Amino acid sequence: MRQRLSVDLRLLLIFAAAVVVFGVVGAHDATLIQAATYGAIYAVVAIGLSLLLGNVNLVSIGQAGFFAIGAYAVAYLTASFTWPAGVAPWEQYLLATLLGVVLSGLLGVVLGFITLRFQGPYLAMATLAFGAIVVGLLRYAPAFGGVSGISNVPYAQIGPFAMSGIGAYWYAWFLVALAALATTLILRGRIGRAFEAIRNDPLAAEVAGIPVRRYTIGAFTYAGMLAGLAGTFYSSYLGLVVPDAVGITVSIDVLLMVILGGAGTVSGAVLGAAIIGFTNLYGHSYENLRPILYGIAVICVAIFLPRGLTGLLWYRTGRRTEATALPPAPAVAVPRAEIPAGTRWLEIEYVSKHFGGLVAVDDVSFALENGTVTSLIGPNGAGKTTLFNAICGVVHSDGGKVCIGGRDVTGWQPHRVAALGAARSFQNARLFGDMTVAENVAIGAFASKRVGDADIAAALTGYGVAHMRDTPARDLAFGDRRRVELARAAAGRPGLLLLDEPAAGLNADERRRLRDDITALRRDGITVLLIEHDMSLVMDVSDRVIVLEFGKVIADGKPGEVQQNAAVVEAYLGAEA
Amino acid sequence: MTDRLVVRDLDAGYGQLQVLRGISIEVGAGEFVAVLGANGAGKTTLLRAISHSEARVTGGSVTFEGRAITALPAEDIVRLGLSHVPEGRRLFTELVVDDNLRLGGFWRPRAEIDAAVEAVYERFPALAARKRAIAFGLSGGEQQMLAIGRALVAKPSLLMLDEPSTGLAPRVVESIFAIAAALRAEGTSILLVEQNARVTLRFADRAYVLEHGSVALAGSAATLAADPRVQAIYLGAHVDDARGKAR
């Protein structure tokens, strides 16, 4: 991710220079300036969509709705609306712009809420419907001129200046600069890292403490406001607004720009807008050929260059790294979160979960002693992972109670459970592939603001992954992925750590190292609950073993006891003949 | 005895995850061979690597009736006579029982399919009674029979079964194993993966016990049934709680 951002910034500076040069050199050529100004307007919309699509992975084909709101707000308020006396044109324009942007933002919140339930094509369709409804209503309303829209919209008034010709060019690109600056700041900060995590793996992000829903709504709102801002300048520049020109074609055009340039970068959005803007200008004689070529370009980009043209500059598929030699066991203690005295880190009572007719977890109750290692074992399909999911909030149990640190967290969203100090790893090591090892581990500390860089560095060293801190997670060998996931879970100073099959896929050396890691966790006072099939590991490392079969607890006690328990032997080996 | 299936030094896994490490096994004509081991040991991956469905082979070879099948696509391997009844059964839940069966021998001439399906109904009368029932609505035992029946319509010379006892009542489990034994008596080789070691060892001729993706124990079923090491593999080496350390 760092690579992408630094390339992005450099490209933006180059573009900024190009814009300045172009504006000075080409000032006399009205057609050129006009094309470039329209390009700028679309670039602002594209920047917002690039964030939605590339940084949060949400497809929106409804940006036209916000664009139209902005355009109509200005058009209506500066052309059709009768202001009380004494309101200067520049004040009118300013108020209209503000209204347009605010309305867009509000609608963005609404759209965000609506689309929380959807994914993939359903999401795209919902956004399409949304945009079409907004534009359709504007098209219908007689107050907004119906099909003919609103004309005679005066030029944008900034102070005493009317933005037309070269003035409009500078103003439009100033808006782009504003959007670029704001977006870059967002992407480089905490929110940007959260977005990246969400894009890579929303489930792992939620479990690590990122409030995914809130951020998703925020992303829609932001993208909506940018589109609205672009719209506010559009109608004053064009002089009119016609509903058919701000409809679905805008949504799709902007989507194409973002795809071509590269979603996820600001420069990609600007590049895409510039390309399409300029080919629009020069391709006039080949009116139909142009869009056909876009279409072909988009298909090729989708298949061969998923990160767009800018992706050529920053995306490097690294070689899979070989599994690294194992450093010695952690010497640094990673401090843990605190809970009220006398409470237990984990206590569950009568937790159950059904899926249709299938009972996955059946009235399971236990309380873990703080600072111990407990293993949850049982034959396949016994309900172990479902129980984990119920504990950390990924699924909600049907009845029963889950208490962490004395607080009833039943029904809580996973990110809130994480904030209390519970961390979890997954069966298949869900790392954020496009983020580096260090960035992955830092996300582990997202929910707890007390954790600083020193703690993250400690986690990296503690789990022996500090030397690969700048490697993108997707390039890691499997054994290393496991350790990074462990480091990420530990980075947030959890008091409760849920490990789901941490030994799966590890070779003998790696398993020995895992045993040392778990022992170190216990030494640091962290309460560990792990699901495992590797019995020698389980028996070696656990203070207590709980056995599930068909969702019920059939044994609970010290490792040696459980090993000899007839019911357990039967569950694993089958009944005696 | 000529070997029908020979697996040599097989490495296989999913994506980056390597599950099987240098596994070698053989199944002879008319043999009932079992593959046992705890979860995560690689049993299912082994079958998937052989039938080339869902798992990726990164090293080693698989030979069936003298032919190298390591690189063949799954749909071609079936047509050679190697059928796989996968974990989860993978039935065509939207289609009826009869269609599921007929599709099992999709490429074969109509007359042969008819005969094979009739044979399946004779073997599994419960299925015959539910010919036009949608597969989704069948009970667990019926679904397992349907899955096996579908594989049989392909007239395999080697049938691989992945944990056929999953979710089934003990009585039904026994009947499934009895069917496998009957097939073996008719000349079909059986390669059966199971977690339930005791029942399996009563029916199988030979068995391999996997651990961490390699063969830990191998031998005749009778020998293994009496071997205490099997239990140790499943439940870990004996732990003395008083001393808190294994062995």
Added chain:
Amino acid sequence: MIQLLIAGLTVGSTYALVALGIHIILRATRAVNFAQGDFVVLGGLFALSFVSLLHFNVWLALIGSTILGFGLGALYERFILRPAAKVSEGAVMIASIGTVYVLLYGHAMIWGNEPQPLPTFSVAQSLTVAGSTVAVQSIWVMGLLAVMLGVLYVFFERTMYGKAIRAAANDPVGARLSGINVDRARSVSAAISIALACFAGTIVGPITLVGGSSGITITVKGFVGAILGGLASPIGCTVGGLLVGLIETFLGSRFAHDLVDPLVYVILLVVLLLRPQGIFGGRRIARD
């Protein structure tokens, strides 16, 4: 009233075929084909060329257009949808949107921007039914829809090949283990889907004129129909499509023409929010 009903069912027939085509491609390739409507338009244009350049009669043109659509669909799946699917599901969506552009402007480039008429399927133009005048072509449309539905039913419910295709969509792993070539099944599914689109474009061509229009609206309306009736059920998609046609026509008779589209989209959002599985999408049968 009868006229409204007939008109609604006529336009609904197009949507039904589009919805069905979307369903088939979706089940087989997990891709939502945004370009489905543009293939409908293309189908009508194919028929036009068969008639005007090759001097086919319109029935032959219908067959020709459908066959052409079949071949095109196979190519589309093989060279655009399949490579994109290897990248991600989002990539498939994007690729189909790119295809929209290629088709939309490709139509205009080859056939021009003006909508053109296709000859009607019979000489008689209109008919009196229960006191109202009805276009004969509408009867043809509904009749041909029924015929096509019948053909599809026989293929998918009564032939082994059709069932194998359904099996491949139902459980690709199980299908491979039964000797079915899943890639080929996907190709054939896409081919059938696009053939349906071209068929739809041709039968409705004499009424709505061919060319000169945007396919994306047809796609979206078809999609609305599919969601309304149940995206996972072929019956649902067909019924949903017809319903959308009826709703659109009735709304159009009561409300201003410009309000109809937004209202249809509102219905889509409401259905998505309240009952996303549609009318016929009861229990989830297939494991998706």
